[in-house]
Amino acid sequence: MIQVRQLEKKFGRNSVLKKLDLSVGEGGIYAILGPNGSGKTSLIKCILGMTIPDRGEIKVNGLPVSQSWKYRKSINYMPQIAQFPGNLKLRELIRMIKDLREAPSDEDELIHLFGLEPFMGQKMAHLSGGTRQKANIILAFMFDSPILILDEPTTGLDPASLIKLKKLIRREKERGKTILLTSHIMSFVEDVADEIIYLLEGVIYFHGTIAQLKSHTGQDDVEHAIATIAEIKTPTYA
Amino acid sequence: MLKILKYSFYDLMRSRWSYVYFIFYLLLGFGLLFLNHDLSKGVITMMNIIVVLVPLIGTIFGIMYYYNSKEFTELLLAQPIRRSRIFLGQYLGVAGSLTMCLTLGLGIPFVIYGLFRSDAIWQFGLLILIGAFLTFIFTALAFNIAINNENRIKGFGYAILLWLFMAVLFDGIFLIALITFEQYPLDNFSLLATLFNPIDLSRILILLKLDISALLGYTGAVFKQFFGTHIGFLTSMSTLVLWTIVPILLLIRAAKRKDF
Numbered sequence: 255m256i257q258v259r260q261l262e263k264k265f266g267r268n269s270v271l272k273k274l275d276l277s278v279g280e281g282g283i284y285a286i287l288g289p290n291g292s293g294k295t296s297l298i299k300c301i302l303g304m305t306i307p308d309r310g311e312i313k314v315n316g317l318p319v320s321q322s323w324k325y326r327k328s329i330n331y332m333p334q335i336a337q338f339p340g341n342l343k344l345r346e347l348i349r350m351i352k353d354l355r356e357a358p359s360d361e362d363e364l365i366h367l368f369g370l371e372p373f374m375g376q377k378m379a380h381l382s383g384g385t386r387q388k389a390n391i392i393l394a395f396m397f398d399s400p401i402l403i404l405d406e407p408t409t410g411l412d413p414a415s416l417i418k419l420k421k422l423i424r425r426e427k428e429r430g431k432t433i434l435l436t437s438h439i440m441s442f443v444e445d446v447a448d449e450i451i452y453l454l455e456g457v458i459y460f461h462g463t464i465a466q467l468k469s470h471t472g473q474d475d476v477e478h479a480i481a482t483i484a485e486i487k488t489p490t491y492a
Numbered sequence: 493m494l495k496i497l498k499y500s501f502y503d504l505m506r507s508r509w510s511y512v513y514f515i516f517y518l519l520l521g522f523g524l525l526f527l528n529h530d531l532s533k534g535v536i537t538m539m540n541i542i543v544v545l546v547p548l549i550g551t552i553f554g555i556m557y558y559y560n561s562k563e564f565t566e567l568l569l570a571q572p573i574r575r576s577r578i579f580l581g582q583y584l585g586v587a588g589s590l591t592m593c594l595t596l597g598l599g600i601p602f603v604i605y606g607l608f609r610s611d612a613i614w615q616f617g618l619l620i621l622i623g624a625f626l627t628f629i630f631t632a633l634a635f636n637i638a639i640n641n642e643n644r645i646k647g648f649g650y651a652i653l654l655w656l657f658m659a660v661l662f663d664g665i666f667l668i669a670l671i672t673f674e675q676y677p678l679d680n681f682s683l684l685a686t687l688f689n690p691i692d693l694s695r696i697l698i699l700l701k702l703d704i705s706a707l708l709g710y711t712g713a714v715f716k717q718f719f720g721t722h723i724g725f726l727t728s729m730s731t732l733v734l735w736t737i738v739p740i741l742l743l744i745r746a747a748k749r750k751d752f
Contacts, residue, residue, distance in 0.1 A: 299752065304566065325572075339503050354495055
């Protein structure tokens, strides 16, 4: 589904991605983990074509992404920071994204699920951070695209909404979608992820299932296992 | 692109600042025509205000809109839309709504005071056309500055400096050059130098169309000879078109290479 080959990206002198290779198959939930500044968001943005890599190749559905835009029809993205034009009402924002994507959507169910009905007529600038994040979720989940990319989807969510989000992610997986997500919350990752991709300083140090991660590091707990990889610092591909 | 344009236009039409800008012109137009019933004189006074104010507002709105909609732009970039369309759409949205505020804000008082029955209509049309050009030029320049500067304070600073240079400093340097080299024939030099500043170009274009070039002395005669003819008028108009298109092309180029 997504192939990344020898991807390199520098911001000034700072090398963010170093000859990164990654292959993500069809279906399943992939969690990209790593400390701050390890290149998670850069990798995601390269896949989306928002950041332009210095070297290397990315293919989505077998087609190269550079200078292309149509492949984004098969991707839904939920950005890390939920900021929207303040003058638009939530209803108008949803209508606008629908209008731009020209794809069938089922936003009503999601609006109901997150209880956003009372906010539909309010301007985005007047909504709280958590409500905006819920709107962010709706915009990403309301379309039926084969790939979902979620950058820190749990930020600012209350526990009840977090449970709903997990359910949603699992439901999309059952529909055969490929979901790529980043998170710092290990319990969340352990709950939803099928495979873990551990990034450190622009290099993948581990790629495998949670069970493989545990056996590889000899730890029972994901949080400790991740910490152990960071200490071993030798790239492993299970 | 039309969709992006539509939504940025909507967004701006709802912002308070668009109304402030519109009402400012409305009040200015009514105030001026109330004090002085002559439409032609009104156009001249308006011109003096427009050639300085329109570039300033275009620059500030352009830079503010770009920075304020940064997160939204990122959301759009993840959608299946060509990059150049996103920025072009936003740019046309800003420049279009500013031009609309200008046209309506000045148009309403002038029409009420009998614009259609007077012979000042062509002069007024030219004034609005020049105002539109200046809006599109300076908004495009502001977008270029913003896209090349991540730091808002720097971007804002450069934008204001650009305006200051074009609106004030350029004339000063121009004047110093004329005084320093007064022994030499400077007609062609000054003609050429004018083409390099859209504000000066606009000012002179309107002054000459208003037939008050006698005020400009000998140089005025040279200018009249050039700008007064069809070729001169076409040259200056195409220069204004170039001033609009080149920054837009630069903007598209920068947009294609930028990392978000």
